[in-house]
Amino acid sequence: EAGVVQSPRYKIIEKKQPVAFWCNPISGHNTLYWYLQNLGQGPELLIRYENEEAVDDSQLPKDRFSAERLKGVDSTLKIQPAELGDSAVYLCASSPRTSGIETQYFGPGTRLLVL
């Protein structure tokens, strides 16, 4: 079974530029998460999808961040414009069901460096 796929793995951009990250969850997984992880910190949730619906986006900085999961499968996270403080690892994870509590499986992450 293929794991969670993310691309790109690394991205270097200048501040004020836009950037987009892509995630394809494990097949059949309804729940998809985007996390931000700073060095020495645990993952912090940005947004959680149940199928195509964003059910928790309270921590997403909506002035510059946006996300979509149009067909309930893969997802895109965008930052426009990027700021220096956005440099971090962006992790995508997925879980198999929408009810109960299911284990999350993480993708390899995208390392973003904003110069």
Add this chain to the structure above:
Amino acid sequence: QKEVEQNSGPLSVPEGAIASLNCTYSDRVSQSFFWYRQYSGKSPELIMSIYSNGDKEDGRFTAQLNKASQYVSLLIRDSQPSDSATYLCAAGLTGNQFYFGTGTSLTVIP
């Protein structure tokens, strides 16, 4: 108070010793608990999950949950240098909501 709190360490143990990693949590997230291992530059990978009070063993790993004390721990027996990593404690709520601690850095010294 944060939902999940961990001692960030670093924790150092000699090879072959028992490493003990601890985590406390708030009332809001008292349902299911997970331990993830994260090597430097890699993504978190699940080691153990625990849902009920008591101990759960899997090979060299034992997870312990004490809901009365709001405390969950991970014991690693016969620690190996390959166990050197950051260990993340996570709490889960119904509806697939998860809260992570900041992680504890473990170094196993050969």
